[in-house]
Amino acid sequence: MRHFVISLVSISLLAISASSASAACYADYKAKKENPLRLHYGVVEVNAQPCQMSGAVSRAVAQRVAAGGWELLQVQSVFDETGLEAKKRDAGEFYLRF
Template identity: 40%
Template sequence: MKQILFSLLLALALAQPGAAAADCYVEYKAKQDSPLRLHYGILAIGGSCPSANAAQQIAADRVAAGGWTLLTVTGLSTTPPSSQMIANAGPYYLRF
């Protein structure tokens, strides 16, 4: 069920590129302990990109709400992610 919902949301997001054009995309890496799990993800912040420190705090708060610990922010961009980046993020593309 989650996979179907994710696919539908992804299709909607890709079908309306103008709607997301003003967003700031944050690439990040996060972890969970016991057992150790790592993931790469991309989240969107509405509007222009904040400072690196502000983006780090926003990302940390969002992934923490999902039970993850932010390791690092690897990039900020107002350009929508490439299809390769979206594929790399998998289920963590716009999850948080």
């Protein structure tokens, strides 16, 4: 019985760590285009583990928005899916666009 409990606990811990490692991560940002000047706020999914602000996240967002002709001004925050729905309305057409 003891081996069964230990096995069950081990499997549970592995499942929890696997689900947290694959959790989605998002960044919200501000970008611009020149001639004429246009600004936008957007949300993009990023591959960041742990899900936190880093130079790699900023570079990834800059590269992705640049593909659409935009220049990244600032990555405002990095967050998991719990903060995603609250930012959807503000991002409008730039919600998960890039």
